[in-house]
Amino acid sequence: MQYIQSVMMILLLLCSAFFFLVGTVGLVRMPDVFTRMHATTKCDTLGAGLALLALMVNRGLHIISVKLLLIIIFIWLTNPTAAHIIAKAEYNKQNANKKEHSSVEKG
Amino acid sequence: MEMKKSWFNKKNICLFTLLLLFWLILSPKLTIEAILVGAIVSSLVVLYSHDIAFVEKEMPLYSLKKLKIFIIFIGHLLVEIVKANIDVALIVLKPAMPIQPAFIRVPMMLKNDVNKVIYANSVTLTPGTLTVDVKEDEFIIHALTDSAAEGMVNSIIEQYVCKLEGEAK
Secondary structure: OHHHHHHHHHHHHHHHHHHHHHHHHHHHHOOOHHHHHHHHHHHHHHHHHHHHHHHHHHHOOOHHHHHHHHHHHHHHHHHHHHHHHHHHHHHHHOOHHHOOEEEOOOO | OOHHHHOOOHHHHHHHHHHHHHHHHHOOOOOHHHHHHHHHHHHHHHHHHOOOOOOHHHHHHOOHHHHHHHHHHHHHHHHHHHHHHHHHHHHHHOOOOOOOOEEEEEEOOOOOHHHHHHHHHHHHHOOOEEEEEEOOOEEEEEEOOHHHHHHOOOOHHHHHHHHHHHOOO
16 A cells, blocks of 8 residues: 555656646747746646646645645636736737737537 | 534534544644644634635535546546546647637536536546636637647536536536
């Protein structure tokens, strides 16, 4: 049992580290603000989520696991909001004629 | 309007119970002091925010049927997030980096503010799409690739949020 728990934790932490790495690489490689936001939102959603999930596996059924779950929920609630504010600021800064949109038909 | 009576309505009691539960989860030990302080703080918060929390026109959202749809929606959303994450990770790691960034307008299909927030946040949570602005009649969404942009047409998120909205009428 201990063994399975450790293996699961190691796998989750490795995945989490991988997504943080990819997010950081994306932050450096992407050309502009919006595409960089795409890379960084990934960091927080799966990177932080999987790291906290690994801690939950470590604790098992315990009140601390519930607290960790709450942390995940709050990160996932606040992260898009912050991303939205940054993107909106950049969008409103650009010239009106530079914006090109393609529309989606109402489904 | 009788103010005395309105303090003990369903809405305030729900909010109080939720806050107290949250306090008890966060408190390190379940002692009488913890419960007492939690009860006092929760009632203060209820007093302070009774007019902005659980507004009347949002009330149709909070029903058991909605909760069931919402839980299924969260399950689908998690799958979508994992799939999209792997897609974006592959794009970032490819040496050529095949991105076609574009803005998309999605016509507004929702009326309720809470549903708009749920939709916008879900779209941002799935990598590859990012909500830039919410206007009166449309969402402006930034997509990283063409396939992400095409995915916004009648997406799973949209279907479920419409379901949440639909039965509220």
